[in-house]
Structures are given as structure tokens and as C-alpha cells.
């Protein structure tokens with residue numbers, strides 16, 4: 001951390017900064033230039049509150065040198081993390097596609113969806129039992145009953161299940177039903193108590209980016225999970241809010257490339273919630289893979305026009321098959337496979 005003093009700084013003000021750093025157990029390295037004086041902090045800057053230094057007289061700016069995310073940064077680990085879900089690896093050479101309905105509706109719907117997911121060659125299945133809906137009057141998900149239905153359908157095809165956790169009170173049910181991957185949705189990316197709870201267990205977590213979160217905030221959210229001891233984290237870019245209203249969100253492909261460089265965690269993309277339209281899913285999927293995504297989270301439904309939730313962005317079983325073929329070509333072009 002570097003503390004930049006203003007041009008009229010006095011010796012007393014410099015001493016006050018040095019003493020403040022020492023009170024934190026840190027050292028200080030003073031450098032007097034012809035125009036400016038700067039003070040370098042010696043020690044772990046992450047333990048120092050920048051605001052406290054900015055508030056001192058004579059301080060113009062305080063710059064951090066280290067990444068605020070300690071465990072998830074590339075600085076901490078150079079090699080890619082590969083998250084292993086019952087032998088299925090996310091973050092390796094193979095691009096994994098997680099597909100399934102937006103929400104769990106009935107056993108018949110989930111059985112048909114599981115058949116479609118498996119037939120297309122996808123190795124993991126998604127489906128929401130607890131749904132974060134904009135309106136309290138919309139379908140809120142089947143809840144625990146939905147977890148049972150999902151488990152049964154997915155087990156029939158030997159597919160690990162990926163489902164969203166919205167509240168710490170649901171965690172016991174998730175563990176009871178052996179949820180293979182816990183999804184933290186965009187609206188809960190900064191629900192720090194929820195992040196801490198999933199950090200205490202070993203279940204892999206898909207951490208969706210908040211729809212208005214910076215990449216740094218997203219990585220700090222991942223750091224919350226990692227700090228608790230759970231390093232099985234998969235980041236998911238699902239589109240961000242912009243001024244545009246013609247489509248649901250903007251898939252931030254720049255963030256995919258950036259996050260891959262900035263962290264060692266696998267990064268996947270959700271083309272369904274990004275575009276919000278079925279026809280956009282293939283092109284956004286190819287784009288995400290070209291940008292370096294390690295996988296996709298895709299909504300599919302056996303009969304999209306009857307879906308209880310997000311009908312307009314769901315692929316049917318046939319379209320999912322086609323998507324798999326299309327992305328195989330893209331994957332091969334960049335030396336990966338599906």
C-alpha cells in the first residue's frame with residue numbers, strides 16, 4: 001500500500017501517518033520527492049482499512065498494491081483450479097454444459113428434461129427448486145418437494161444436480177438431498193452470510209455474478225466462500241444490466257476473459273439469462289467459449305412454451321442437441337472439446 005501525501009504536507013502529518021501504521025502493527029517507508037512525499041506500508045496491507053488512512057490530514061490518496069482477493073487470485077495460485085463433481089471436471093480441457101429447466105415443475109417434466117439433457121451429451125443437470133422471482137405473486141418454486149423430484153429425475157440418468165440456494169435455512173435440505181452443486185444466484189452474490197455458510201461446507205458452488213457487480217466485487221464474493229475453506233468455486237457470468245432494453249442482459253465476455261486471467265477458478269457462462277431469448281443462446285454460447293469459458297449453464301425444457309418460468313429463453317431437447325454440435329466446433333477451434 002502506498003500513501004500519497006499532498007503537496008503542502010507537514011512533518012507532523014507525516015509522523016501521524018507513520019504512527020497510525022505502527023498502531024496497526026505495520027512498518028512505514030518514507031520517500032521524500034522534490035514535489036511529493038509518499039509512504040510505503042510494510043506488512044499485510046489487507047489488514048489495513050484504507051478509509052482510516054484517507055481520513056488523516058495531509059493524505060491525498062491511498063493506493064493498494066496487492067489484490068484484495070487473496071485466495072482466489074492468480075497471484076496466490078498460478079495453475080487453474082479444476083472442480084471435480086463426481087468425476088466430472090470443470091476447468092479442464094473439456095467444456096462442460098449444465099442444462100435443464102429454469103424451475104422444477106413436475107416429476108414428468110423433470111424426467112423428460114433429464115432424458116433430453118443426457119441425450120444431448122450434457123453431463124450435469126440444472127433446475128431451480130427455490131426460485132428468486134421479481135414478483136411475489138409469481139411461482140416461487142416447488143421448494144423441498146422440488147429437490148426430491150429433481151434428485152429422482154437426475155439419478156435416473158446419473159446426472160449430478162445443480163440447484164440454487166437462496167437462504168441459509170434451506171442448506172440442511174440441500175445436504176440431505178445430496179445436491180451436487182449449489183448455485184448462488186445473481187441476486188445473492190453479495191449475501192455475505194449465505195456465502196459464509198457455503199464456505200463452511202465442501203459442496204462445489206457456482207457463484208453467479210451480480211447483475212450490477214464489478215468483477216472485483218464478484219471475486220471478493222468468491223473470496224468469502226474460499227476464506228471459509230471451500231475452494232470448490234465456479235464463477236458464472238450471466239449477463240449484466242446496461243441501458244439497453246432490447247434484450248435481457250448483456251453477456252460480458254470481457255469479464256470472462258478478465259476473470260480467467262485474474263483468478264485460477266473455472267469460469268462458466270449462462271447464455272440463457274444473458275440474452276433472455278432462445279434464438280440468442282447458440283451465438284452467446286459460442287462467444288462465451290471463444291472468450292475462454294470453461295462451461296455453460298443453459299436452460300432447456302421438454303416443452304418450452306409450457307414452462308412455468310423463463311419460457312422464452314429455454315431450448316427444447318432438439319435445440320440442445322444442436323447446440324452441443326455447434327459448440328463442439330467452436331471448442332475444437334480453440335483446442336478444447338465438449
Ligand code: PEP
Pocket residue numbers: 102128132164184185186187208238270273
Ligand atoms: C437461474 O439460473 O435460474 C437464475 C435465477 O439465474 P440468475 O440468478 O442469473 O438470474
Ligand code: MN
Pocket residue numbers: 102103273299309310
Ligand atoms: Mn431462469
